[in-house]
Amino acid sequence: MHNILVINAGSSSIKYQLIDCVTGQRRTSGLVERIGEANGRVQHEVPGEAFVWETPIADHSAAFRQMVHGFAKAGTPLAELDVAAVGHRVVQGGSEFHGPTLITDEVAEQILALGELAPLHNPANYSAIVAARETFPDVPHVAVFDTAFHQTMPEAAYSYAIDKNAAEKYGVRRYGFHGISHQVVSQRAAALLDRPVSELKQIILHLGNGASACAIDGGRSVDTSMGMTPLAGLVMGTRSGDIDPGALLHLMRAGLDVDAVDRLLNKESGLLGLAGSNDMRDIRAGVAAGDEAAMLAFEVTIRRLKHYIGAYLALLGGADTIVFTAGVGENHVPLRAAACAGLEWFGIEIDAERNAAPSSAARVISSDSSRVTVLVVPTDEEAEIARQTLEVVAG
Template sequence: MRTVLVVNSGSSSIKYQLIDPESGERLASGLIERIGHGAARSSHRQGGATADRTVEAADHTEAFREIVRSFAAAGSPLPTLGVAAVGHRVVQGGSDFVGPTLIDDAVAERILELSELAPLHNPAHAQAIAAARLLLPDVPHIAVFDTAFHQTLPAEAYTYAIDLAVADEYGVRRYGFHGTSHQVVSQRAAELLGEPVTALRQIVLHLGNGASVCAIDGGRSVDTSMGLTPLEGLVMGSRSGDIDPGAILHLLRSGMSADQVDGLLNQHSGLRGLSGSVDMRDVRKAAADGDERAALALRIYGRRIRHYLGAYLVELGGADTIVFTAGVGENDAAVRAEVCSDLDWFGIRLDEERNAAQDSGPRVISSDASRVAVLVVPTDEEAEIARQAWESVAH
C-alpha cells in the first residue's frame, strides 16, 4: 500500500490526513491547534479510535513532531504506513507554479516570498513545509497550489485595469483560489454525466465559509470570482466580496488604519457583518423568525451568486452544467433553489424533489426538461491533493 500524508497548515494549526491516493480512503486524520499559544490541543483519529490530548507546540516544528508521535502512539509509526509523499496545500503560487511541484530549497523560498500576496496563508504553509521536510527528510514533499488551476485564465480575465507597470511591479492581477476544489468537482461532474470534461462548459459554485465561482470551458478555468486575494467576489461567511475600492479609501481617509480595514473586510463582513453569524443555518433560522437583517443578508448572498452566474453564462455562451459544492452548496437546498429560480429562459430548471432530497453523494437535481444539468457534487480537496502528489512521484 502507498499513502500520501496531506498537510493543510494555518497560522496556529495543522490539519492532516493520511490518504490512499488511488481510492481516496482516509486511513488517519488529525488536527493540532493553538500552536504558539501555550498548551496546544491535538486530536488524532486512526483505526476507529480518537486520541485527544494537550501538547507542547510552540511552533510548527514542534507541532509536526507531535503528529509523528501521534501515529506512533496509535501503533502505526509513519515509516510503516507506506508514505510515498507529503502533499502540502499552498494557497498562493503566484504566476510561478502551474501544477503540483516538488519542493526543494528554491521552491520553499519562493513560497515564502509569495507571502506578500497571501500574508495570512503562505507564511504558515512555509513553516509547516520546513517542519515536515526536517522531520520526514527521505519522503518527497509536493506543493499543490490553490492558484494553479486558474493559470489558464486569459489575460483579459486576470488583468486589472490599472497602470500595467504598477501591476507588474507589485504582482497585482487575478490569481483565483479554490482551484483544487474547482478542478476535482468539474472532473467528477463530467464523470457523473458520462461526458469527457473537455466537452463541457461548466459553472462551479464553491459555496462554503469561503466562496467562489469558476467558469470552466473544456476542463480549463477561464474566469473566476476571487482575485488578487480570496476577498474578491461572492459574499462569504466573514468576507465582504466585491466592494467599491473607493469605499476602502474612504474608510482609510476617515481614520481607520489599513489593519482595521483588513479586519473589517475579511473577518467582520459578509454574513457575519450583515446578520451577526457566519453559519448559514443560523442566518436562515433568524430570517424565518423575522430578523430583517438576516433576511437582507440572504437576499444579498443569493443576488451576488446570480450576478456571477449570469456573467459566466454569457462568457461561456451558455452552460452544459451548473455544479454546487462545499458546505452550503452541498447542504442548503434553499440556496440552490433561490440561485436557480426563474431561469427557465436559460434552460435551467430544478426538480424540487431532487433538490430537497437528503443525499450526501453526487447527484443531478435538475428536472428532465432542463437543458442545463444542475448537479450537487461533494468536493474533496484533500483526496485531490493526495492524487496529484502521488502522480507527481509515481512516474
C-alpha cells in the same frame, strides 16, 4: 508505496490526512490546533477511534512532532506506513507555479516570498513545509497550489484595468483560489454525467465560509470570482466579497488605517457583518424566524450568486452544468433553490424533490426538462492533492 500524507496548514493549525491512493481510503485524519499556545489541542482519528489530548505546541515543528505521536498512539507508527510522499496545500502560487511542484529549498523560498500576495496563508504554508521536511527528510514533498488551476485564464480575464507598469511591479492581477476544489469537482461532475470534461462548459460554485465561483470551459478555468486575494467575489462568512475600491479609500480618509480596513473586510464583514454570524446555518434559522438582518444577508448572498451565474453564462455562451459544492453548497437546500430561481429562461430548472432529498452523494438536482444540468458534487481537496502529489513523484 501508495500512501500520501496530505498537509493543509494554517497559521495556528495543521490538518492532515493519510490517503491510500490505490483505494482512496482515508487511513488516518487529524487536526493540530492552537499552535503557539499553551493549550494546544490534537485530534487524531483512525476508523472507529479518536484520540484527543491537549499540550503546549510552540510552533509548526512541535505540531508535527505531536502528529507523529498521534500515529504512534494509535498503534500505527508512520515509519511502518510506507509513506510515499507528503503533499502540501499552498494557497498562493503567483504566476510562477502552473502545477504541482516538487519542493526544493528554492521552491520553499519562492513560496515564502509569495507571502506578500497572501500574508495570511503562505507564511504558514512555508512554516509547515520546513517542519515537515525536517520531520520526513527521506521522502519527496510536493506543493499543490490553489492558484495553479486558474493559470489557464486568458490575459483579459486576469488583468485589472490599472497602469500596466504598476500591475507588473506589484504583482497586481487576478490569481483566483479554490482551484484544487474547482478542478476535482468539475472532473467528478463530468464523470457523474459520463461525459468527457473536455466537452463541458461548467459553472462551479464552491460555497463555504470562503466562497468562489469559477467558469470552466473544457476542463480549463477561464474566469473566477476571487481576485488578487481571496477577498473578492461572493459574499463569505466574514469576508465582504466585491466592494467598490472607492469605499476603501473613503474609509481610510475617514481615519481607518490599513490594518483596520484589512480587519474589517476579512474578519468583520460578509454574513457576520450583515447578520452577526458567519455560519450559514444561523442565517438559515434567522430567515425561518423572520429575522430582518438574516433575511438581508441571505438576499445579498443570493443576488451576488446570481450575478456571477449570469456573468459566466454570458462568458461561456451557455453552460452544460451548474455545480454546487463545499459545506454550504452541499447542504443548504433553500440557497440552491433561491440561486436558481428565476433562471428558467436560461434553461435552468431545479427539481424541488431532488433538491430537498437528503443525500451526501454526488447527484443531479435539476428537472429532466432542464437544458442545464444542475448538480451537487461533494468536494474532496485532500484526494486531489494526494492524486497530484503521486503524479509528481511517480514521474
